[in-house]
Amino acid sequence: MARVDAAAAATGQDSFGLMLRAGEAVAAAALRLYPQAMRYVVLCGPGNNGGDGYVCAEALARSGTAIAVFHCGDPSRLSGDAAVARAAYSGVSQDIANYLPADGDVVIDALFGAGLARDVPSEVAEVIHRVSSARIAVIAVDLPSGLDGATGQVRGAAFRAARTVTFMARKPGHVLLPGRDLCGEVEVFDIGIPWRQVAAEAGPLCVNGAALWHDRHRALDAADHKYRRGHLTVFSGPDIATGAARLSAMAGLKAGAGLVTMASPAAALAANGVHLTAIMLARLDTADDVEAYLQDPRRQNFVLGPGFGDPERACDFALRLGHAGRCLVLDADGITAFRERRDRLAAAFDGKATRLVVTPHEGEFARLFPEIAKDATAGKPDKALAAASALGGVVVYKGADTVIAAPDGRAAIEEHAPPTLATAGSGDVLAGIIGALMTQGLPAFEAACAGVHLHGQAALRAGRGLTAEDLARAVLPL
The missing domain is CATH 3.40.50.10260 (YjeF N-terminal domain)
Known part of the structure; x- marks a missing residue:
């Protein structure tokens, strides 16, 4: 000014x-x-x-x-x-x-x-x-x-x-x-x-809103079928930690993905199977299973991290997705898996189009971007933009004032998310929404901005006392 x-x-x-x-x-x-x-x-x-x-x-x-x-x-x-x-x-x-x-x-x-x-x-x-x-x-x-x-x-x-x-x-x-x-x-x-x-x-900093993605969103067409609306795959955690991935998968389905598959280790198949109906189930235990799964070119969009555990497998799976040209929303355990090896993640998803979205909260941000997080003079948008540039992907720096930043210098601040989102599993729902929007053709930054907006609107609809299950059920598509 x-x-x-x-x-x-x-x-x-x-x-x-x-x-x-x-x-x-x-x-x-x-x-x-x-x-x-x-x-x-x-x-x-x-x-x-x-x-x-x-x-x-x-x-x-x-x-x-x-x-x-x-x-x-x-x-x-x-x-x-x-x-x-x-x-x-x-x-x-x-x-x-x-x-x-x-x-x-x-x-x-x-x-x-x-x-x-x-x-x-x-x-x-x-x-x-x-x-x-x-x-x-x-x-x-x-x-x-x-x-x-x-x-x-x-x-x-x-x-x-x-x-x-x-x-x-x-x-x-x-x-x-x-x-x-x-x-x-x-x-x-x-x-x-x-x-x-x-x-x-x-500057390129703005308040998050529909103007950011409206022109890039493809409306439903009478000729659409489930694969045209996009196939989202969500990786499940082990048998005692399957709930977070199911929240992501359900949110993805509600947000408009044509179909959603839960990629589950063998030990968790029964736990997932008893809870899933509209969401499909596939067994993926090893890197070879992932490679075989990727032979189907319709499987382009993935969510990895919610409740996943095992950092080595998370790292291996994410890098394979990147080298195979797939799009990935990396959350929770998936982010932590790349602590001190962020450069490998950036290299795997390098390219003209941005294919990677990471969704860290404050602690995860500090683990993935320690040198940026410790800068006490920088504001949240500056930190998010520095992180996006370092990673070559979109960074959704979560919180009550979530900042979405792209490596090309664009950034948006969400100002309408209610405090009821401060509940376990809320971030898992957000990851699923963003993944679903990417399956529908929105570019990574626009999908992240729209996903953060839909997440907040779902919380407002769910009202006080919401749980992550309530939140996932309250999601509506664009």
Whole structure:
């Protein structure tokens, strides 16, 4: 956004005019949302976010409301548009350390915006604590102060806003956790910068949604048959650990695969057979069995890992699938099997088309990408993109703010998955959904994005108290 602002100024737009529109939009939001406020308290920072605050304060003063303004840093050192805004403010301001919350206050937080990249000063942290303890409503300008706009992480301390007013577009910190929870409801206000200038600086990071896969999804056709809809194979674990793979297989069938086969070791055939009806069953014990199974060219898409156990067999099977040109969703034990041998996985699935999707949670991500996981300065999208580049496959970095990243630099953040997904077996269901979408012809990145979306929607349908079995039953196709 700093580059967008600079581009707007370079093309002749009045940068102070943009600040006026931003500050007055915040004032309008405050009057609309909290008309009962006894006093609006505007906290102004040492940069352009503070300039927005001074504009907001002047607009509120003109409306006849009671206001108080507190500054962070020396306001005489302000420069540029922020200094102009400060000079245009007709009232006085006090040092922020003097602010003591009072009943009836509404705080307008214009201290630090999305560009914050350091911990907030101690005096700001103290005010944040006071406001939080007093349960004073906060309206944040751009982003709650203390949040890193690139990562959504807290820099020492951060306000919890009831409403955030940002400009032109949301930032990653509005969507990633814990930022998403601290922003409250986010209102995006167009301050008049031409959208082409915003789009020119926008990276490939976006919010997950149907626009990402809609044009690549093939709708059902009257001439379709089960093989045209795709054949998904899910590898089963041993006889005492078959449930996870069955969850993946059922989810794959519900998500629209034409047929699903459970590839089971001999010892688990009886356990799987007694539970399976629409899902077919095949015996695959050894690498030779896998090679024979791959002689059928219709068997193109696989899920490996849920409940699989045996890391050596998992590694062997996955590499054979890769060298045979097949597509694979690698989850759970399959991911762990490639700890310290990720390069072999990347080499097996190397090629023009992306054929590999891995779906790690936090711990599995650290096992497969230890050098990336330990970078405390990188946000979740940056880590996911680095991992996808290193692997040459799509990475679904799971969590309450799941990030889907492709090796070509595209990334999406899922923001609608409910917390009920934090249950055993949920990830197994997700792997099956993604596998099914790949069988239907969606490319790996689009299949992963759509799969994460369908997974969240199924959880919303299943409601509170869901189990993984409920989740698999609630899956619907695209």
